[in-house]
Amino acid sequence: MLILLRPAAVLLLAVLVAAAPSAVLLGASLVPMIIVQLRGRESLRALGARNLPILLFSLVFTALTVVPGEGPLSSKGGEAAMTVLKIAGVYNVVFTGGRWTGRRRFAGVVGHIPIERLRVYLVLLQAVTERLLRNSTQIVRQISLRLSTSGAGRLAVARYYFQNMASKELASMRHLQAAAILRLHGVPGSSAEKPRPRGEELAAFFYALALWAFYLYGIIA
Amino acid sequence: MIDLRIKGLRFDYPDGRRALDGVDLEVERGARMALIGRNGSGKTTLLLHVVGLLDGHGEIEVCGIPMSSASVHDIRKKAGYLFSHVEYQFIMPDLLGDVMLGCSPVSSSPEEKRIKAKEWLERFGLERYHDRSPLDLSSGEMKRAALAGIMAGDAELLLLDEPLGNLDREGAEHLLSVLTGLGRTMLFSTHRRYLVEKAATHVAVMARGRIDDVVPVKKALRSPAVLELIY
Numbered sequence: 001m002l003i004l005l006r007p008a009a010v011l012l013l014a015v016l017v018a019a020a021p022s023a024v025l026l027g028a029s030l031v032p033m034i035i036v037q038l039r040g041r042e043s044l045r046a047l048g049a050r051n052l053p054i055l056l057f058s059l060v061f062t063a064l065t066v067v068p069g070e071g072p073l074s075s076k077g078g079e080a081a082m083t084v085l086k087i088a089g090v091y092n093v094v095f096t097g098g099r100w101t102g103r104r105r106f107a108g109v110v111g112h113i114p115i116e117r118l119r120v121y122l123v124l125l126q127a128v129t130e131r132l133l134r135n136s137t138q139i140v141r142q143i144s145l146r147l148s149t150s151g152a153g154r155l156a157v158a159r160y161y162f163q164n165m166a167s168k169e170l171a172s173m174r175h176l177q178a179a180a181i182l183r184l185h186g187v188p189g190s191s192a193e194k195p196r197p198r199g200e201e202l203a204a205f206f207y208a209l210a211l212w213a214f215y216l217y218g219i220i221a
Numbered sequence: 222m223i224d225l226r227i228k229g230l231r232f233d234y235p236d237g238r239r240a241l242d243g244v245d246l247e248v249e250r251g252a253r254m255a256l257i258g259r260n261g262s263g264k265t266t267l268l269l270h271v272v273g274l275l276d277g278h279g280e281i282e283v284c285g286i287p288m289s290s291a292s293v294h295d296i297r298k299k300a301g302y303l304f305s306h307v308e309y310q311f312i313m314p315d316l317l318g319d320v321m322l323g324c325s326p327v328s329s330s331p332e333e334k335r336i337k338a339k340e341w342l343e344r345f346g347l348e349r350y351h352d353r354s355p356l357d358l359s360s361g362e363m364k365r366a367a368l369a370g371i372m373a374g375d376a377e378l379l380l381l382d383e384p385l386g387n388l389d390r391e392g393a394e395h396l397l398s399v400l401t402g403l404g405r406t407m408l409f410s411t412h413r414r415y416l417v418e419k420a421a422t423h424v425a426v427m428a429r430g431r432i433d434d435v436v437p438v439k440k441a442l443r444s445p446a447v448l449e450l451i452y
Contacts, residue, residue, distance in 0.1 A: 107318050127312050134356060175309030178274055182302055183312060183370070185294070185327050 005201045007109050010097030012208035016215075017089040023082065028211055030089055032204045033096045050095070051088060058087035124180060131172045132165075139164045222250040224284050224378045224406040225271065232266060232277030232430075240266045241277055242430035248378075248423075253400075253407040255417045255438070257450045258427030264410035265305070267427070268380045271408070272302050284377050298325065301376030303367055305383040310367045311355035316347065319355050319366070323374040334373075341369040345399055361392025365399060372403065381409035385416050414451040418442065426450065 013029050020026035037047070062080040101109075110122045143157050143164070213219075225248040232241040240263050248254050256264050269275040271283060273293035281288035284299040301323075304310045313319040320338035321331070329337075342348045345365040350358060355366050364384060371379065384400070385393045397419050400407070411417065417424060417438065424441035426434045434446075441447045 107314055123312060126314055130314070130354070130356065131309075172309065175304065175306055176312070179304065179310050179312060181274065182272055182297055183310075183323050183374075185298060185323075185325075185374075 004109060004112065005205050006097075006101045009201070009204040009208050010093065010101060012205075012212065013097070014090050014093045016208065016211055017093055018086055020086065021215075023085075025211065025215060026082070026085060026089060029208075030093065032207055033093050033100075036100045037092075037096050051092070054091045055084070055088055058084045061087070120180075120184065124176070127176060128173065131176070132169060135165065135168045135172065139168065223247050223282075224250045224252075225408060226280070226282040227267075227271075228280040230267070230270060230277050230279030230281065232270065232275060240430055241270070241279075244279070244430070244432055246425060246432050246435070248406055248408055250406050251404070252422050253409070253420055254423045254425055254435075255421035255441075256408060256410045256425050256427060257412065257417070257447065258410075259450065262427045263430040264427055265382055266430075268302070268382055268408065268410060271378075271380055272297055272300050298374065299376065300378040300380055301368075301371030301374060303364070303371065303379070303381040303384055305386055307360075307363045307367045308356055310370070311363075314354060315352050316355050316358075316366055317342065317351040320370045320373050323370040325373070325375040338369075338373050341373045342366075345369045346395075359392070360387040361389070361395060364388065364392075364396055368396075368399065377405060379403070379405050379407045379409075381407060383411060384409055385411065385413045412451055414448075417451055 009032070013032060016029040017026060020029060042050075062083045107123070110119055110126075113119045113122070139161055143160055225246070227244055227246045230241050230244040231239070233239050244263075244267055246267075256267070258264055266275060270277055271281060273288060273296060283296045286292050286296050286299065288296060311319050313322050317335070317338055320341055321334045324334040324337050339348065339351065342351055345368065347358075347362060347366055347369060350362065350366075355363060358366055368379075379400075381400075384396060388396060393413075393415060397416065401420055407420075409416070409420075421438045421441075424436055424438055424447060425432050426436075426441075426447060436444070436447075
């Protein structure tokens with residue numbers, strides 16, 4: 001069950017970030033992922049680019065809840081800022097945690113699910129999602145090269161993007177279905193070797209548990 | 222011994238076009254048969270029938286097993302299929318996991334499967350990529366990775382759809398050395414003269430949904446009709 005440690009730690013931290021009643025708990029919940037992030041190779045620029053859309057989304061979303069509200073704007077503004085931070089925090093915990101967990105870890109977690117149909121479904125879902133992201137990148141490149149992406153061209157880009165995405169996705173699924181029929185004789189499992197507990201895994205897991213405990217016992221608010 | 226026997230195979234597409242019009246073909250054990258023909262002549266359609274992905278009228282026997290709805294799973298364990306769009310062949314998120322997925326026997330333990338999968342990856346020069354996504358590999362590496370997955374399943378008959386498609390000279394030579402060293406019966410569709418010359422023992426010429434001729438490769442390479450179909 002050691003293979004579940006990292007995903008469990010990520011899940012716990014994500015829940016903590018989402019449910020954090022104070023900025024202190026929110027910040028404390030993000031510490032392990034900040035460490036993972038710092039140890040990774042992602043540049044600050046890439047980190048900013050990745051976070052920009054989600055920050056914009058959460059700002060717009062949260063602004064909508066503030067504008068029609070009554071009472072002093074400052075208190076509403078404080079809540080709104082927390083919501084923005086929580087959305088961005090959960091996104092970063094899940095994204096960075098996903099990298100930390102790794103591809104083989106994902107397969108390992110799926111391999112522990114006792115229902116075979118669900119296991120096959122999740123493996124295929126992962127395969128389809130990975131192709132979806134790759135297809136998306138290819139389509140964006142292809143459209144950027146061949147269509148104007150300024151002014152009225154943007155509408156055409158949107159139209160061709162979805163049209164291409166749908167047709168490529170259908171083709172992907174047809175091929176993937178054929179591959180699955182030919183290759184899935186057994187039960188998909190993990191290629192990961194039996195894991196040994198590593199310091200960072202145990203530290204992250206117990207850190208998340210400790211935060212929960214401190215919060216539940218009222219040590220941190 | 223005959224590893225693949227096809228008799229009177231017919232198949233119509235849903236729009237009514239005839240794709241296969243009475244195909245008769247026999248591939249002996251150990252033979253490497255190149256299936257050549259113009260685009261749309263029915264090569265891929267024929268290969269898809271051998272693994273039961275298409276269901277036409279006629280008789281197919283793979284490694285002594287007659288094709289039926291009950292036997293199709295056994296046939297798929299005997300016959301490995303390399304897709305022309307090889308990137309769709311991969312299912313698992315990491316290369317080692319994907320090769321393990323096809324490992325035979327199905328009942329073997331994860332440790333046994335891991336050892337076997339690693340052996341095939343090593344044999345195909347892909348060991349260092351074991352924890353990467355198969356989709357991150359180059360075209361040539363992807364073909365070899367997919368073949369490793371097929372071979373880990375102990376396939377006796379290899380069906381290869383355009384195996385050299387998208388490969389440069391170096392990639393083609395590497396794949397070819399792997400293919401010819403496997404010692405398996407093969408049926409592969411191709412337009413590449415290089416592949417026919419270096420790998421095939423026999424050539425089957427397909428036209429308008431039928432096998433027109435099956436000849437030894439030396440004879441085929443002297444035939445203007447064959448040379449017109451490969452480059």
